[in-house]
Amino acid sequence: MPAVPARPLALVRRYLGRWGLLAALAALPIYYGIRDLTHGYQAGVVAGHPVIQHDLSRLGFNLAQGLSNGAIWALIAIGYTLVYGIIELINFAHGDVFMVGSFTAAGFWGSIGLGAATGTIGLIGGLILTLIVSMAVCGSLNVLIERVAYRPLRGAPKLAPLITAVGFSFILQNVGLLWRGGSPQGVTDLVHEQSTVFNISGVPIVRGYILALAVMVPLVFGLAWFISNTRAGRAMRATAQDPEAARLMGINVNATISLTFLLGGMLAGAAGLVYALYETNVWYFQGFEAGLIAFTAAVMGGIGNVRGAVLGGLIIGVIQALSDSRMGPQWTEAVVFGYLIVIMILRPRGLLGEEIREAG
Amino acid sequence: MSYLGKAIRAFLVVGSVVAIGACGSSSKSSSSGGGGGGGGKTVDVYSSLPLQGASTAQTDPMVNGIKLALSEAGNKAGQWTVNYQSLDDSTAAAGKWDPGQTAANARKAAADKKAVYYIGEFNSGASEVSIPILNQGGIAQVSPANTYVGLTTNLPGSAPGEPQKYYPTGNRTYLRIVPIDSIQAAADLMAMKQAGCTKVAVANDKEAYGAGLATLLGLEKGFYGVTIASNTGIDPTAPNFRSYAATVKGQGADCFFFAGIVSNGAVQITKDVHAALPTAKIFGGDGVCTSSYTGASKGGVPAAIDPLLECTVATQNLTSYPGGKTFLAAYKAKYGDANPDPYAIYGYEAMKLGLDTIASVGAQGNSPSAVLKALFATTNRSSVLGTYGFDKNGDTTLKSYGLYKVGSDGTPVFFKTLTPTKTVGSS
Numbered sequence: 001m002p003a004v005p006a007r008p009l010a011l012v013r014r015y016l017g018r019w020g021l022l023a024a025l026a027a028l029p030i031y032y033g034i035r036d037l038t039h040g041y042q043a044g045v046v047a048g049h050p051v052i053q054h055d056l057s058r059l060g061f062n063l064a065q066g067l068s069n070g071a072i073w074a075l076i077a078i079g080y081t082l083v084y085g086i087i088e089l090i091n092f093a094h095g096d097v098f099m100v101g102s103f104t105a106a107g108f109w110g111s112i113g114l115g116a117a118t119g120t121i122g123l124i125g126g127l128i129l130t131l132i133v134s135m136a137v138c139g140s141l142n143v144l145i146e147r148v149a150y151r152p153l154r155g156a157p158k159l160a161p162l163i164t165a166v167g168f169s170f171i172l173q174n175v176g177l178l179w180r181g182g183s184p185q186g187v188t189d190l191v192h193e194q195s196t197v198f199n200i201s202g203v204p205i206v207r208g209y210i211l212a213l214a215v216m217v218p219l220v221f222g223l224a225w226f227i228s229n230t231r232a233g234r235a236m237r238a239t240a241q242d243p244e245a246a247r248l249m250g251i252n253v254n255a256t257i258s259l260t261f262l263l264g265g266m267l268a269g270a271a272g273l274v275y276a277l278y279e280t281n282v283w284y285f286q287g288f289e290a291g292l293i294a295f296t297a298a299v300m301g302g303i304g305n306v307r308g309a310v311l312g313g314l315i316i317g318v319i320q321a322l323s324d325s326r327m328g329p330q331w332t333e334a335v336v337f338g339y340l341i342v343i344m345i346l347r348p349r350g351l352l353g354e355e356i357r358e359a360g
Numbered sequence: 361m362s363y364l365g366k367a368i369r370a371f372l373v374v375g376s377v378v379a380i381g382a383c384g385s386s387s388k389s390s391s392s393g394g395g396g397g398g399g400g401k402t403v404d405v406y407s408s409l410p411l412q413g414a415s416t417a418q419t420d421p422m423v424n425g426i427k428l429a430l431s432e433a434g435n436k437a438g439q440w441t442v443n444y445q446s447l448d449d450s451t452a453a454a455g456k457w458d459p460g461q462t463a464a465n466a467r468k469a470a471a472d473k474k475a476v477y478y479i480g481e482f483n484s485g486a487s488e489v490s491i492p493i494l495n496q497g498g499i500a501q502v503s504p505a506n507t508y509v510g511l512t513t514n515l516p517g518s519a520p521g522e523p524q525k526y527y528p529t530g531n532r533t534y535l536r537i538v539p540i541d542s543i544q545a546a547a548d549l550m551a552m553k554q555a556g557c558t559k560v561a562v563a564n565d566k567e568a569y570g571a572g573l574a575t576l577l578g579l580e581k582g583f584y585g586v587t588i589a590s591n592t593g594i595d596p597t598a599p600n601f602r603s604y605a606a607t608v609k610g611q612g613a614d615c616f617f618f619a620g621i622v623s624n625g626a627v628q629i630t631k632d633v634h635a636a637l638p639t640a641k642i643f644g645g646d647g648v649c650t651s652s653y654t655g656a657s658k659g660g661v662p663a664a665i666d667p668l669l670e671c672t673v674a675t676q677n678l679t680s681y682p683g684g685k686t687f688l689a690a691y692k693a694k695y696g697d698a699n700p701d702p703y704a705i706y707g708y709e710a711m712k713l714g715l716d717t718i719a720s721v722g723a724q725g726n727s728p729s730a731v732l733k734a735l736f737a738t739t740n741r742s743s744v745l746g747t748y749g750f751d752k753n754g755d756t757t758l759k760s761y762g763l764y765k766v767g768s769d770g771t772p773v774f775f776k777t778l779t780p781t782k783t784v785g786s787s
């Protein structure tokens with residue numbers, strides 16, 4: 001009996017592999033890097049004449065900006081991926097929890113008197129306090145949402161909690177609307193986020209970049225350590241793999257799911273603070289777009305996979321920065337989702353693979 | 361049910377009520393004046409303006425101006441008692457004018473048998489929606505703020521099919537008391553030239569007003585010797601515009617112009633461009649010449665940017681107008697504000713024009729067609745804005761713009777009058 005010939009797409013998937021796909025993702029920055037070196041780019045105008053440079057500093061600027069933007073998406077994406085990993089629900093309200101985090105942070109730092117004139121020590125202390133409050137509020141809110149809107153529907157068809165998630169998203173948006181109105185509102189630039197701290201080969205590293213990464217990196221490592229090394233973290237992994245077996249082994253599944261929502265909400269609260277400091281504006285609708293991007297990042301990295309969510313967030317941040325700068329912002333969403341489609345076709349389980357029940 | 365369970369469910373119910381309340385708040389209206397159709401000789405006058413979002417810094421004073429004119433006239437226009445209703449063409453969710461709300465307002469006026477006069481809209485994009493509806497209803501519409509050329513003319517900067525597509529009956533029903541954007545763009549170019557700009561980066565919000573004004577800047581740049589480095593339509597919902605700012609820096613721009621309204625990302629793009637080009641001068645049209653853009657305390661740009669900002673509004677120095685001082689005194693007496701937004705006087709004049717016109721047609725004051733005919737026949741009208749009339753398109757014969765800088769309190773302050781001599785319509 002003759003062997004069935006492999007389909008072309010399956011062959012591509014088999015031979016491209018994970019690292020091949022990552023290399024394909026690097027094609028865009030590599031292309032623009034080579035182009036900057038060979039064709040040069042206009043870096044400014046002196047005495048009416050354009051200054052053409054042939055170096056990688058423009059690409060470095062794009063990467064630095066993309067990674068810092070991506071750090072915010074990564075923090076939000078982790079919340080999506082944790083929740084999907086454990087109860088297989090797309091928590092549509094998560095982006096709006098992030099919005100509440102921004103509003104809480106901006107409101108709280110105003111109420112404790114932080115301003116542009118606050119000294120360095122006071123500012124650092126105040127912002128750490130604001131971070132704790134924002135994480136606590138968003139973590140509690142996320143637990144409340146789980147308790148009210150998702151837990152009663154644990155055994156219901158999957159469409160039911162999906163609808164309650166959409167419902168809670170709208171409720172939170174309307175709360176935001178009443179809180180700060182319908183237009184984007186500027187907030188005080190507490191950290192002078194566009195002040196250059198140092199240069200790396202002509203690429204200015206501003207405070208905003210450092211802030212985003214300085215908040216994201218320890219939180220992600222802390223979360224990874226918590227999931228890997230603590231009893232509660234092992235319970236989360238066990239519940240994600242098989243909730244019934246976990247229950248038989250004595251794990252309190254409901255408490256574990258609540259813990260997952262708490263952690264996801266806390267990270268969204270941290271992202272909310274960073275966003276408010278980084279963008280210096282807040283808007284009741286900011287959670288919709290950020291949520292969409294972050295969920296895309298979670299899917300791109302492999303839903304349920306924390307490392308995948310971080311990788312996805314950073315990659316999308318870089319793609320956005322490159323597209324905004326090189327092709328124009330009007331193409332950015334098309335480029336980001338074009339990348340997502342290619343990745344899904346070639347690697348349906350995401351870059352680092354799913355970590356959910358079916359995958360286990 | 362446990363106490364916690366009850367509390368959580370109560371939270372959910374309250375949240376839902378709050379949400380419904382927020383959605384419902386977009387359709388508010390208020391009325392003043394006559395008895396509201398209690399029989400008698402009553403006519404209805406409407407205004408439709410965005411009363412939510414960043415534009416309220418301009419539209420609240422405008423409504424105050426409308427009400428001031430009405431109260432000075434004792435709610436009367438000749439023999440007619442005027443019933444005025446202030447409609448909101450914005451929604452809380454949008455934070456600015458909304459097409460559905462605008463159309464609903466226009467339909468309400470068009471269906472009102474007693475309606476003879478409609479003041480609005482504030483945004484040119486909104487008037488694109490309301491003009492055809494009111495045109496079919498035969499109601500005279502006067503905008504106190506629209507500047508987009510395509511609403512009344514086919515001058516360069518308008519889109520194909522304009523302005524005919526707004527007037528399905530073939531008759532004109534729309535007029536405006538502010539000079540159009542071909543004049544504003546020329547005034548802006550004069551201001552930028554005088555400020556020493558050699559290369560200007562223009563960003564527009566892609567609405568009719570913003571995109572039209574940006575196009576006119578490009579069409580008229582040659583008259584005033586200003587180079588436009590780029591004209592970019594932005595996504596108003598983008599969280600930041602840093603990449604755009606870096607691109608503008610690479611283009612060697614020494615000035616930046618934002619063509620659009622405050623609600624469409626104006627503050628954020630200005631902050632990002634300023635961070636990339638700290639010495640660049642920043643300009644804007646009447647869509648941003650308001651304290652919600654210029655004042656840090658009202659959510660506008662940081663105070664450090666204010667010395668670099670200049671913007672244009674059709675209004676000039678209020679005290680220099682023929683009736684300016686009287687208007688300011690009356691406004692202060694009624695509202696306690698001695699320094700209202702420049703648009704307040706346009707609201708005042710829009711209502712005065714309507715009342716005078718209704719009165720002028722005597723017993724026909726309840727006839728929309730008679731009021732409309734009288735409006736288009738207006739020439740050499742002595743008003744608080746000076747002497748003006750309307751051309752056959754419904755455009756004012758006023759030709760000057762005011763250039764504003766930013767005062768120490770973050771509000772725009774009149775600097776000087778600009779009267780362009782060359783525009784695409786005149787040369």
